[in-house]
Amino acid sequence: xxxxxxxxxxxxxxxxxxxxxxxxxxxxxxxxxxxxxxxxxxxxxxxxxxxxxxxxxxxxxxxxxxxxxxxxxxxxxxxxxxxxxxxxxxxxxxxxxxxxxxxxxxxxxxxxxxxxxxxxxxxxxxxxxxxxxxxxxxxxxxxxxxxxxxxxxxxxxxxxxxxxxxxxxxxxxxxxxxxxxxxxxxxxxxxxxxxxxxxxxxxxxxxxxxxxxxxxxxxxxxxxxxxxxxxxxx
Numbered sequence: 001x002x003x004x005x006x007x008x009x010x011x012x013x014x015x016x017x018x019x020x021x022x023x024x025x026x027x028x029x030x031x032x033x034x035x036x037x038x039x040x041x042x043x044x045x046x047x048x049x050x051x052x053x054x055x056x057x058x059x060x061x062x063x064x065x066x067x068x069x070x071x072x073x074x075x076x077x078x079x080x081x082x083x084x085x086x087x088x089x090x091x092x093x094x095x096x097x098x099x100x101x102x103x104x105x106x107x108x109x110x111x112x113x114x115x116x117x118x119x120x121x122x123x124x125x126x127x128x129x130x131x132x133x134x135x136x137x138x139x140x141x142x143x144x145x146x147x148x149x150x151x152x153x154x155x156x157x158x159x160x161x162x163x164x165x166x167x168x169x170x171x172x173x174x175x176x177x178x179x180x181x182x183x184x185x186x187x188x189x190x191x192x193x194x195x196x197x198x199x200x201x202x203x204x205x206x207x208x209x210x211x212x213x214x215x216x217x218x219x220x221x222x223x224x225x226x227x228x229x230x231x232x233x234x
Contacts, residue, residue, distance in 0.1 A: 002075035004190035008198045010038035017062040019047035049076050049102035055109045068117050072110040074124040085139045099143035104150050119162020123201050124151055128169045131218045155206050164204035168197050171214035
């Protein structure tokens with residue numbers, strides 16, 4: 001989804017700077033974005049959510065290269081099935097750290113950079129999994145619920161200071177992360193999600209469901225009684 005969103009931004013000439021943990025992969029993505037019309041050379045820097053001290057230097061390099069950042073987008077995270085996370089404590093720690101703790105650390109660094117420039121937009125990808133506890137995503141959903149809570153708090157605390165926070169809640173999207181998983185109804189594709197998210201970033205919309213139908217789906221699920229949620233399998 002990050003690549004798709006980057007291409008959507010590049011196609012309209014936005015200046016971009018990429019952060020990631022795999023130098024070769026990030027470099028290939030940078031050249032791809034330049035080919036898609038990005039406004040100038042796309043710089044890169046090492047940043048790994050499992051290496052929290054890497055966040056601040058990476059954002060500082062991006063800020064310097066772009067002569068000031070006005071938008072930061074966080075699409076990184078980690079996922080695995082509930083069964084795997086229950087069975088493998090090391091994998092569980094990795095998913096919880098990347099999807100919540102280190103995501104918050106990164107966003108805090110981004111908040112400081114943006115507010116130092118007078119404000120800007122911080123967009124982070126959470127998930128519909130964080131809207132309501134459900135059997136298949138108890139652990140992953142807990143991490144995303146925490147991230148969603150944090151992002152709403154940022155909006156409440158810093159909106160008047162000029163920070164626009166966009167919390168993206170994708171439903172199931174066909175990406176490498178979901179390969180091999182059963183495809184539910186209303187599954188989305190990265191390009192469609194990217195277009196929805198880019199419109200939300202431009203508008204400074206605090207919460208965006210992608211695809212939008214998930215707003216209605218989760219509205220229903222949030223209002224189901226607990227005894228019903230104990231019986232259903234979704």
